[in-house]
Amino acid sequence: MISCAEAVEQLWEYLDGALIEQDRAAIEEHLSFCRRCCGEVEFADELRVFLAREASEEIPDEVRARLITTLDGLGTV
Amino acid sequence: MxxxxxxxxxxxxxxxxxxxxxxxxxxxxxxxxxxxxxxxxxxxxxxxxxxxxxxxxxxxxxxxxxxxxxxxxxxxxxxARAPQQVSIDAMEEFSLFRKIADEDPFPYSDSLHLDFLEQFGSEDVRAVLARLPDLYRIPLVLVYVDGFATKEVARMLETPLGTVLARLHRGRKLFERELWEYAEQAGLLRESVR
Structure with a gap:
């Protein structure tokens, strides 16, 4: 049986699917009775989504245009 | 050919x-x-x-x-002017989830933790990431923002997979701690500004 501290330490790895079977089973057993750690795991998942959400930023048109100009100039000098 | x-x-x-x-x-x-x-x-x-x-x-x-x-x-x-290694001991115990629950920044909220994240715009998130040393920011961005597998990141950085996983672990902890500190410093935790 693992403690809350041990479970919390591995939550992101658990969500990433990066744990070996034995560790994953230990986390799931812990989550089956620990409401607080269930909250932790839900929040860790929200944080992952939160980080990924920020990836959708668009490149400004003027920056894109300057980079395309760089591409157009490659190998021509 | x-x-x-x-x-x-x-x-x-x-x-x-x-x-x-x-x-x-x-x-x-x-x-x-x-x-x-x-x-x-x-x-x-x-x-x-x-x-x-x-x-x-x-x-x-x-x-x-x-x-x-x-x-x-x-x-x-x-x-970089300062060493980039960060002591894991200082932050291993940190849990943003518990910190938010204990400090209760939005006492009238039914969804405290989500409300905390909602305070951050894109610029804020970039600012928080910028506070992390490259050693931790790079794997964090490649895996969680850009979706690369940890094995690919290890190849890109020419670093053993175990090292990448350890840096990701520290990076996540640091990111959580820096989110909280940034929120405090930027006044995002005051109910009146919501």
């Missing part, structure tokens, strides 16, 4: 690179902030010079990203 004519190779590179521009810029913004455009420019020049070494176009995203990461790392090294 005869070598590809220079003009065709240039055109092939142009198509490939143009397709990657939004992604490269987004990563660079998170790795070097305002220097992103310069970093992508440097990346395009270096990638073009090394284009002959790319054997399969399917590997292009990881290949050009690894060039970008190296360019960003060089820029980070040029800026």
């Amino acid at each position: 005869p070598p590809e004519p220079k003009r065709l190779a240039r055109e092939r590179f142009r198509v490939l690179a143009e397709e990657q521009l939004p992604r490269l810029f987004a990563i660079a913004r998170r790795l070097v902030g305002d220097e992103a455009e310069d970093a992508v420019q440097d990346t395009l020049l270096k990638a073009y010079r090394g284009f002959d070494h790319l054997e399969h176009s399917a590997a292009a995203p990881a290949w050009i990203t690894s060039i970008l990461v190296n360019v960003c790392r060089d820029r980070g090294r040029a800026r």
Whole structure:
């Protein structure tokens, strides 16, 4: 049986699917009775989504245009 | 097989690179902030010079990203004045989830933790990422923002997988702690500003 501290330490790895079977089973057993750690795991998942959400930023048109100009100039000098 | 004519190779590179521009810029913004455009420019020049070494176009995203990461790392090294290692002992115990629950920044909220995250805009998140040393920010951005597998990141950084996993672990802890500290410093925790 693992403690809350041990479970919390591995939550992101658990969500990433990066744990070996034995560790994953230990986390799931812990989550089956620990409401607080269930909250932790839900929040860790929200944080992952939160980080990924920020990836959708668009490149400004003027920056894109300057980079395309760089591409157009490659190998021509 | 005869070598590809220079003009065709240039055109092939142009198509490939143009397709990657939004992604490269987004990563660079998170790795070097305002220097992103310069970093992508440097990346395009270096990638073009090394284009002959790319054997399969399917590997292009990881290949050009690894060039970008190296360019960003060089820029980070040029800026860094302090050692970048962070003691894990100081933050291993930190849990943002518990911190939010204990401090209760929005006492009238039914969804305390989500409300905390809602305070952050894109600029805030970039600012928080910028507070992390490159050592931790780079794997965090590549895995969680750009979706690369940890094995790919290990190859890109030419670092053992175990080291990448350890840096990701520290990076996540640091990111949580810095989110909280940034929120405190930026006044995001005051009910009156919501």
